[in-house]
Amino acid sequence: MDFSSKYLEQAVQEVSQLPGIGKRTALRLVLHLLKQPEDQTVSLAKALVDVKTQINFCTNCHNISDHKLCEICANPKRESQYVCVVEDIRDVMAIENTSQYRGHYHVLGGKISPMDGVGPNQLNISTLVDKAKAGKVDEIIFALSSTLEGDTTNFYIFKQLEGTGIKTSTIARGISVGDELEYADEITLGRSILNRIPFEASLKS
Amino acid sequence: MDFSSKYLEQAVQEVSQLPGIGKRTALRLVLHLLKQPEDQTVSLAKALVDVKTQINFCTNCHNISDHKLCEICANPKRESQYVCVVEDIRDVMAIENTSQYRGHYHVLGGKISPMDGVGPNQLNISTLVDKAKAGKVDEIIFALSSTLEGDTTNFYIFKQLEGTGIKTSTIARGISVGDELEYADEITLGRSILNRIPFEASLKS
Numbered sequence: 256m257d258f259s260s261k262y263l264e265q266a267v268q269e270v271s272q273l274p275g276i277g278k279r280t281a282l283r284l285v286l287h288l289l290k291q292p293e294d295q296t297v298s299l300a301k302a303l304v305d306v307k308t309q310i311n312f313c314t315n316c317h318n319i320s321d322h323k324l325c326e327i328c329a330n331p332k333r334e335s336q337y338v339c340v341v342e343d344i345r346d347v348m349a350i351e352n353t354s355q356y357r358g359h360y361h362v363l364g365g366k367i368s369p370m371d372g373v374g375p376n377q378l379n380i381s382t383l384v385d386k387a388k389a390g391k392v393d394e395i396i397f398a399l400s401s402t403l404e405g406d407t408t409n410f411y412i413f414k415q416l417e418g419t420g421i422k423t424s425t426i427a428r429g430i431s432v433g434d435e436l437e438y439a440d441e442i443t444l445g446r447s448i449l450n451r452i453p454f455e456a457s458l459k460s
Numbered sequence: 461m462d463f464s465s466k467y468l469e470q471a472v473q474e475v476s477q478l479p480g481i482g483k484r485t486a487l488r489l490v491l492h493l494l495k496q497p498e499d500q501t502v503s504l505a506k507a508l509v510d511v512k513t514q515i516n517f518c519t520n521c522h523n524i525s526d527h528k529l530c531e532i533c534a535n536p537k538r539e540s541q542y543v544c545v546v547e548d549i550r551d552v553m554a555i556e557n558t559s560q561y562r563g564h565y566h567v568l569g570g571k572i573s574p575m576d577g578v579g580p581n582q583l584n585i586s587t588l589v590d591k592a593k594a595g596k597v598d599e600i601i602f603a604l605s606s607t608l609e610g611d612t613t614n615f616y617i618f619k620q621l622e623g624t625g626i627k628t629s630t631i632a633r634g635i636s637v638g639d640e641l642e643y644a645d646e647i648t649l650g651r652s653i654l655n656r657i658p659f660e661a662s663l664k665s
Contacts (some may be wrong), residue, residue: 256554257556257661258532258553259523259525259531259532259549259552260511260524260526261526262507262511262514263511263513263515263524263528265486265506265507265510265511266510266511268481268507269503269504269507270504270507270508272500272504273489273492273493274488274489274492275485275488283550284478284479284481284549285508286548286550287478287479288508288512289515289524290510290635295566296479296508296511296512297509297512298474299474299475299477299508300473300504300505300506300508300509301504301505302470302473302475303471303475303490303501303504304491304501304502304505305467305503306467306468306470306473306493306494307493307501307502308496308498309496310465310467310468312496317615318464319464319468319494320464320465321465321466321467325464329466343491344464344491345487346480346490347462347464348463351462352462382630384547408511415548417650418626433581436520451493456522
């Protein structure tokens with residue numbers, strides 16, 4: 256693209272580095288900002304820099320937080336003996352939105368993926384193992400994606416926890432609520448038969 | 461959504477005000493920035509503010525420019541007797557990319573659309589009419605979208621130019637290059653027959 260202004264070109268270049276945003280979308284966004292009042296752009300820019308400079312990560316669970324401990328870890332009503340292991344803070348938000356879980360979390364910051372150069376040392380695994388070995392955790396609940404990388408990560412952590420006697424569990428895999436059986440894939444359907452639950456339990460939620 | 465940090469919430473809120481970006485995409489973008497080095501966020505923020513504070517609009521054609529006159533208007537090799545009327549600076553870029561046009565432009569900044577509250581006075585129409593009446597323009601080429609609003613705007617400007625004796629033209633409407641006839645809509649196909657061109661002319665480009 257041939258820009259008539261180097262400031263425009265620079266802004267489009269920067270915006271198009273965001274994931275899923277190409278040059279055309281970037282240009283559309285920048286031209287949109289150009290039509291808006293100046294304070295909107297200034298507050299957008301300030302909010303982005305603030306996120307990067309002001310945000311802390313909870314020292315206990317690695318969730319994003321404005322304080323040393325996140326709201327969940329700091330809340331004495333949460334059941335700290337349960338630790339739900341997730342990839343990302345978005346997963347924390349997704350599980351919190353269900354209102355079905357009252358325990359703590361542990362945010363790994365990704366999953367083991369040798370293809371992307373992510374090994375166990377790049378993730379917050381050692382702090383989880385330390386927490387488990389300190390003896391205050393009863394159950395670790397794996398809530399990672401149901402992918403090869405997610406399963407690998409689960410298994411790696413499971414191995415690290417061997418000998419601690421801590422109960423480990425994983426969130427149920429099965430047919431999504433509202434799904435038609437004929438469209439479910441074979442592996443999901445097969446596992447959902449193997450891991451069937453008592454009918455009474457399915458009435459609870 | 462329930463955010464664990466007010467800075468995160470603020471940033472997501474700001475980013476989701478951009479067109480076509482919802483809360484989920486905004487969260488994904490902000491979390492992406494959080495994983496990148498700080499200087500990337502700082503330079504993105506600076507580029508956005510720079511666009512808003514540093515960019516000028518060309519005093520002749522209203523194109524975006526870093527100087528008082530844009531590169532096109534300042535270039536003595538461009539044929540200033542031709543003025544191509546476009547909605548938006550993106551259209552200037554699109555036409556420039558074809559390398560088929562060596563004249564000047566005039567950016568209206570939108571099109572007449574009473575539904576969106578845009579009348580002729582919100583657009584850069586009077587400066588175009590002044591330019592035409594100053595007698596240095598031979599031909600005005602309408603290159604607006606082929607929509608009701610585009611046609612209305614064309615017609616409004618055409619009426620304003622009455623009596624000046626300036627030649628007006630509009631870019632050709634017809635079958636796009638590479639299109640199959642059977643999938644073309646009836647209006648386009650009908651017009652392309654009415655406005656057929658000598659076969660020799662079609663061999664030129």
